[in-house]
Amino acid sequence: MSQDKLAILGGPKTKTTPFGTGKRFGLDEAKELLEALEQNTLFYHFGKKVKTFLNNFNELYGVKYSVATTSGTASIHVALGAAGVTVGDEVITSPITDQGTLIGILYQNAIPVFADLDPNTYNMDPQSIEARITPRTKAILVVHLAGNPADMDAIMAIARKHNVKVIEDCAQSYMTKYKGRLAGTIGDYGCFSTNDFKHISTGDGGIVTVNSGDEQDFLTTHAFADKNFKRFGDTVQKELHYVAPNYRMTELQGAVGIAQLKKLPWICDQRTKFGDRITAGISGLPGIEPHKVEAGNTGTYWFYMMRIDESKLTCTREEFTKALAAEGIPNSAGYIPQVMYMQPLFQKRQAYLGSHFPFDLTGITYEAGLCPNAEAILQTAIRLSVNEFYTEQDVEEIVQAIRKVANHFAKVPAL
DSSP states (O other), X not given: OGGGSOGGGTOOOSOOXXXXXXXXXXXXXXXXXXXXXXXXXXXXXXXXXXXXXXXXXXXXXXXXXXXXXXOHHHHHHHHHHHTTOOTTOEEEXXXXXXXXXXXXXXXXXXXXXXXXXXXXXXXXXXXXXXXXXXXXXXEEEEEOXXXXXXXXXXXXXXXXXXXXXXXXXXXXXXTOEETTEETTSSSSEEEEEOSTTSSSOSSSOXXXXXXXXXXXXXXXXXXXXXXXXXXXXXXXXXXXXXXXXXXXXXXXXXXXXXXXXXXXXXXXXXXXXXXXXXXXXXXXXXXXXXOOOOTTOBOOOSSEEEEEOGGGBSSOHHHHHHHHHHTTOOEEESXXXXXXXXSHHHHTTOSBTTBOXXXXXXXXXXXXXXXXXXHHHHHHEEEEOOOTTOOHHHHHHHHXXXXXXXXHHBSSOOO
16 A cells, blocks of 8 residues: 555655644743842852752652752762762663763762663663672662663662662653652652753753751752852851862752743653553564553653664664654664763773773773673664654654554564
8 A cells, every 4th residue: 555655665754744842931930030130149048049949849759858950960970979979989870871970970080880771671770780789889870761760679679788879860750750659769869950951941950859868968968069068047167078069050040940840740741641652552563662661660751762673674773763754753773872881981991081090990891792781772772752742643643653664664564
């Protein structure tokens, strides 16, 4: 049938209408910004906007303490500092992530150690984590990739067994739930990003949740984000005992965050609905492995990533992506070009120009094949955008296009 002929071969495109769009910012953000300016201060300690933003976030997430920062990268660095990660310590994390996950580890002169991933959820495999534990291990930095929660019960059990801290990287995982619990509230610290490419945006910015509920833990975390100055109430204590960065969020960021937080539940609900619909629509297709969210969990799909099994198809991944794009569905091969440990920084063991420190403390090296599942994921994955402003038609046409391309290239077509 002509309708089944791929667009790349001259057939009709599946999607011929634009994807739904919408405005992320509006009068609510403008009102909060004006109020911030009228305070006559944009410094978090004197103003009310950052404090209000954090109070609202704490209420939404059911936590007692959180700290605002300048970015998600800063949030992770602050959590690592508060956790006591220091020179020569090892931090186990994911090889499929953004460099923002790793920068704080290296700034603390600690050593990243990479655990392999589950081939279907793309999150850290607890068995691989435990296999990487050594006497130097100080923390496990869990990346909840693309709004999909990692296996936190197993990870927390490993952490408690070995007496190491757990830091959750939730930059891509707002309102993501693991067995009903919000990601970012399960480990010792949860780290969030509010840069312009996340579920909500303050331009740049971040949040650290302090999940112990312990006041001293909160005070330490708060101070680490502000040069180790302790600014509370009307007092400022500047007696310094160790170095800490300056990651203070401004009142302008906090103001935008107040308005953005009100939209967050709807944004995440939409993304959950759309991502789950894609999975339902493409499950069972030959050669297609959907983005798996484990039963009982809730994904909020910062993006959707499926995998291609070329042994069941007559095309390569690259041919599949081109055919899907021709159907009107933008997509990309993989998420990042290669696992993080294959980046020059790790291959050259050069965090600082002209030095192998801190890698030379242990002599660690990073070879291809270190995390075979992670490497295979990037070699076979196709990434699709998910957006809260999509329409039901947009999502149905994504599904139809994937089905059309998969069935065309299938060695054994779906029934």
